[in-house]
Amino acid sequence: MRKYDKIVDYINSEISKGSIKCGERLPTIRELSEKFECSKQTVVHAYEKLQGLHIVYSIPQSGYYLVDKKKMNEAKHNKVIDFSSGAPDESILCYEDFQHCLNQAIDIYKVTLFNYSSPKGLKELCYTLKKYFEEYQVFCGEEDIFITSGSQQAINILCSMPFPNGKSNVLVEQPTYMGALKSIEITGTPVIGIERKFNGINFDELERRFAFGNVKCFYTIPRFSNPLGLSYSNEEKKHILKLAQKYDVYIVEDDYLGDLELKNNEYPMYYSDVSGRTVYVKSFSKIFLPGLRIAAVVLPKVLRNTFLEYKRWMDLNTAVLSQGALEIYIKNGMFKANKKRIRRIYEERMQILKSEILKSKLTNVNAHIPDTGFYGCLEFLKPINTMYLMNKCNKNDIHIKNMEEEYLKDYFSNEILRISVASCRSEDIKVGIKKILDIIKEA
CATH class of the missing domain: 3.40.640.10 (Type I PLP-dependent aspartate aminotransferase-like (Major domain))
Known part of the structure; x- marks a missing residue:
């Protein structure tokens, strides 16, 4: 078993035993690094996995804390999945x-x-x-x-x-x-x-x-x-x-x-x-x-x-x-170490995006998804009401936008939907892209 998986199991065990409670700070990166005799980066990777599973959350310059499941379920109804932003995911940055x-x-x-x-x-x-x-x-x-x-x-x-x-x-x-x-x-x-x-x-x-x-x-x-x-x-x-x-x-x-x-x-x-x-x-x-x-x-x-x-x-x-x-x-x-970590994260996110789109078997739509990066695209081979698409997605707490601002006046095309995974976590991509594809089928 990899060391970061051992750390994940340890944290989950401590939560199950009641040793870690909501609102209390979890063991620091340094403490876990010494306890498991591993690098700080390994501990960070473990905490990132726990964040992705919505078990813990981080506060910059403070540490990691256990998610209050009750509050999290309430917040789920208001959570927005943003496929429009080019800003990188704050949770993976190296503060x-x-x-x-x-x-x-x-x-x-x-x-x-x-x-x-x-x-x-x-x-x-x-x-x-x-x-x-x-x-x-x-x-x-x-x-x-x-x-x-x-x-x-x-x-x-x-x-x-x-x-x-x-x-x-x-x-x-x-x-x-x-x-x-x-x-x-x-x-x-x-x-x-x-x-x-x-x-x-x-x-x-x-x-x-x-x-x-x-x-x-x-x-x-x-x-x-x-x-x-x-x-x-x-x-x-x-x-x-x-x-x-x-x-x-x-x-x-x-x-x-x-x-x-x-x-x-x-x-x-x-x-x-x-x-x-x-x-x-x-x-x-x-x-x-x-x-x-x-x-x-x-x-x-x-x-x-x-x-x-x-x-x-x-x-x-x-x-x-x-x-x-x-x-x-x-x-x-x-x-250099951070670059390798970020590269791995975005490769994984783009592969998830590609996999979810391939599962849908959409007709009259070409998917252009690279192996990594921030952006992929769906190309519509038949006219589609993009305003309807954006409004419907917005009602489902998903943000997308057309690319009018990325074009000079005479070049704008409404036949392309950009999908950004820059600030979307893996689970959000799976949930969000499925909703988008269902709405496209309706449209």
Whole structure:
């Protein structure tokens, strides 16, 4: 029997004996780690399993507590299953480990906290990221890395700043990340779109856009795209790069979920770029702590000075404490361990989603569910009243939404339903997707 299963059995036994009562804090992670002679991560995994079974719940910075079954049954009637959110599940985030890193960062960087720091980013973090990015197959110099206040700030700067090619339009996939579209709208940047379908992108159409669209940069999410969950193959990435070089277009690669990649031979677009025109944007929000607001941008030399100037007068510098804590978290190996844990969780959730949809044997609906990530899609082959679908789901305490905000005005399609498992636990997915599929059958 695995150690975390032994811990689960022990807690259940203590509950049965009445040794643990509702409202009382359960044994701490450290206590159980010492008792069972295992790592803290094993204990956390055990508690996550108990949370998934609705036996215990956690209070950040306090501990784990026994669920009051009576109150839980009352709450069940008001519980909402949210398939619309792209925010990660709060219950699986690494608060406790990161708190130790924050305390260390205060000690190490306390002098820097009282002064402005470099707008480029904390030197120690850039150095640590240079080494860590090699695991992503992103090989760069420390001088190429810039730290921003989340990937949203990086996108804001890149969309609004001039590029050496002297062109003005930003090309975006359709659909794409709502935050990028809002950034483009607010900065008044000219934008054009290109459809990204379930069978890929039309390269003839892409070449026409690059050749005649006055495109300064192409904003793309090659892996686990938001909102469709699609990924380009390595060959497709190389083809895009070849066209970008031919027509003097820069690539802005948003690799926000690259940490969840399961295939060893799937690399970022940056890896294959020999022309030095790819900007690599890496967020740490989705598998780490969204509120930390830290991202890294790897820039070609020709873009560095312009990007730095825009960054400098946007916020002077990114929060030093957050940067220092992230640097310690990565350097100590905690980030790598957490990444493996999160990857396992989302792989499991996506497999459950895929399994439940396959069981339903829906007609006139194609399911596009990746092996991991946050997003999957249902494609309706016949017209469906999506407003009815959303309202009916809402009455059943299930949140879904159409993707109008992820499209430019002329591209919106009502034939696709996005399903996000970002903040849904395994049991919620099983219950919620069954209800959605039953409502679709009715519709």
